[in-house]
Amino acid sequence: MENNKIGLIGCGAMGSALAKGIVKKVGIDPSLVYLYDLNRERLEDLAHELNTVGANDLDELVSQCRKIFIAVKPQDIESLLYSIKDMVQQGQIFASIAAGITINFIESCLPPDSKVIRLMPNTPCLLGEGTIAISSGENVLPEERDDIIDLLKSMGKTIRIPEYLMDAATGLSGTGPAYVFLFIETMIDAGVAVGFRRDVASEMVIQNIIGSARMLQDNNRQHPAELRNSVTSPAGTTTAAMHVLEESGFRSCLLKSVIAATNQAEKLRRG
Numbered sequence: 565m566e567n568n569k570i571g572l573i574g575c576g577a578m579g580s581a582l583a584k585g586i587v588k589k590v591g592i593d594p595s596l597v598y599l600y601d602l603n604r605e606r607l608e609d610l611a612h613e614l615n616t617v618g619a620n621d622l623d624e625l626v627s628q629c630r631k632i633f634i635a636v637k638p639q640d641i642e643s644l645l646y647s648i649k650d651m652v653q654q655g656q657i658f659a660s661i662a663a664g665i666t667i668n669f670i671e672s673c674l675p676p677d678s679k680v681i682r683l684m685p686n687t688p689c690l691l692g693e694g695t696i697a698i699s700s701g702e703n704v705l706p707e708e709r710d711d712i713i714d715l716l717k718s719m720g721k722t723i724r725i726p727e728y729l730m731d732a733a734t735g736l737s738g739t740g741p742a743y744v745f746l747f748i749e750t751m752i753d754a755g756v757a758v759g760f761r762r763d764v765a766s767e768m769v770i771q772n773i774i775g776s777a778r779m780l781q782d783n784n785r786q787h788p789a790e791l792r793n794s795v796t797s798p799a800g801t802t803t804a805a806m807h808v809l810e811e812s813g814f815r816s817c818l819l820k821s822v823i824a825a826t827n828q829a830e831k832l833r834r835g
């Protein structure tokens with residue numbers, strides 16, 4: 565199959581963010597983008613908004629598109645794959661974002677030698693600021709993988725990893741926003757505790773997070789500890805705060821949380 569048409573099955577939260585990114589940010593001609601969702605209203609609204617093709621059924625999408633993104637829930641993927649198995653053509657590439665569903669499993673539901681890519685996005689992808697871990701099956705050529713990476717640029721940063729690290733990517737990056745949100749929530753409470761109105765504390769803390777992350781991005785060869793040391797003056801406020809954080813096991817607590825999330829991802833995948 566030699567065309568450049570792109571299909572997307574599942575137009576929910578993640579699927580619609582991907583479709584919007586592909587059309588609005590990457591600039592793919594919307595007439596080359598085919599969408600399909602069991603929820604007809606959701607499909608028609610999105611296809612209308614983006615001026616893409618709203619496929620009448622899976623057959624229409626699968627017969628037309630070379631690159632096909634699958635953005636349905638993990639529990640829906642097996643029946644979906646079996647329903648498209650007989651329509652699959654040689655050369656098609658399937659990129660799934662279903663959490664915990666392995667490349668092996670997807671390949672086993674499709675015809676032999678199918679090309680499968682597995683992705684683990686996180687929620688900031690909805691704003692184009694996400695992280696997407698990507699692994700490819702052995703039938704995918706490097707240029708085919710890079711084509712998919714180009715389309716994902718609209719959702720954030722893509723990071724290639726070996727598939728055995730996908731559970732770890734779930735624990736660190738998929739779950740990642742929750743750690744940051746909890747940190748922000750607690751810092752806002754702390755701001756209120758030392759005398760700020762909640763809205764003022766909130767503005768300060770969120771801007772602090774954005775600014776600190778930008779400093780790391782702009783100095784991407786600098787270790788976070790270097791930046792931290794640069795704001796730690798002798799017998800100053802930062803050193804007093806760090807002492808309490810270390811004593812309370814802040815680092816150990818975060819390390820254990822990421823390991824627990826990774827273990828849970830593995831357990832869910834196996835179970």
Ligand SMILES: NC(=O)c1ccc[n+]([C@@H]2O[C@H](COP(=O)([O-])OP(=O)(O)OC[C@H]3O[C@@H](n4cnc5c(N)ncnc54)[C@H](OP(=O)(O)O)[C@@H]3O)[C@@H](O)[C@H]2O)c1
Nearest residue numbers: 574576577578601602635636637638640644661662663685
């Ligand atoms: N949200 C996240 O933070 C996140 C992070 C990483 C990975 N993911 C993965 O992203 C995937 C999508 O998540 P989501 O939050 O976008 O889910 P969602 O909002 O529920 O969207 C899934 C859509 O797919 C539709 N659907 C189900 N089976 C279908 C089929 N056979 N053919 C066509 N459409 C079908 C659903 O329709 P109905 O509603 O009618 O069933 C729904 O509209 C999941 O596999 C999840 O693991 C999500």
